[in-house]
Amino acid sequence: MVDALHNFIIASEVTAANIPGHQVLPAQLDHLRELFGRYCTEIALDSGYYNARFIKKIFSRKIFAYIAYRRIPVKEHPQCRRTQFRRIKEDLYACPCGVPFYYRTTTRKGSHEFKPPKGSCQGCPFAKKPGEDRVLRLSIHQETYNELRQQRLSLRGKILRSVRPSTVELSFAHSKELHGLRYARYRGVQKVKTQVLMTGIIQNLKKWAKLRSLQKIGLHLTSHIIEGSV
DSSP, rough: OTTTTTOOOOOOOOOOOTTTTTTTTHHHHHHHHHSSSSSOOOOOGGGGGGOOOHHHHHHTTOOEEEEEEOOOOOOOOOOOGGGGOEEETTTTTOOOOOEEEEEEEEEESSEEEESSSSTTTOOOOTTTTTOHHHHHHTTTTTHHHHHHHHHSSSSHHHHHHHEEEEEHHHHHHHHHHHTTTTTTOOOHHHHHHHHHHHHHHHHHHHHHHHHHHHTTTTTOOSSOOOTTTT
């Protein structure tokens, strides 16, 4: 985890390969709040964190989140995409051609299925296969995804997206290219944690030395000018 103001590495975690990052990040945010108080109010993440349970945990902590959209491959007609369906009622949707889609069932994969009356899609120019009715599938967490989409497309979300390449991605690049973190030099989680921690300390010391040199000439690159810090 990287601070967006000066690119300080404020948290790092090494886990086994079968543990995704969205299971570890909420605990890191709680730990940072215990250390610094109300510290993290906004966060920008990649598509690997596009998970409904994780998003709900972020929203419960009152954190504005920008999470890149996970591009799931689907075979849909450009004029009849899932996002173009209009919601009429809780159990009724309408396709771009005006055909009603009624709720049928909820699958074990966690999606609601909506189907039109049999034979309604015959002759439709947007049908995937001739003579086959379209099935609309929506996630049971669709409201959470819609709220996240609104944040991603907002002005603040676009700003966070533009800042990410010059903050956390730049820190990753320095770790890999300048400090040898492209490969694990040791075996075992604990030894790799030591390597990651030492790399983070080195990067933070370089940034701290640069900030101190700028403070000596009167440049306070902080959100609040600290009097008498030099």
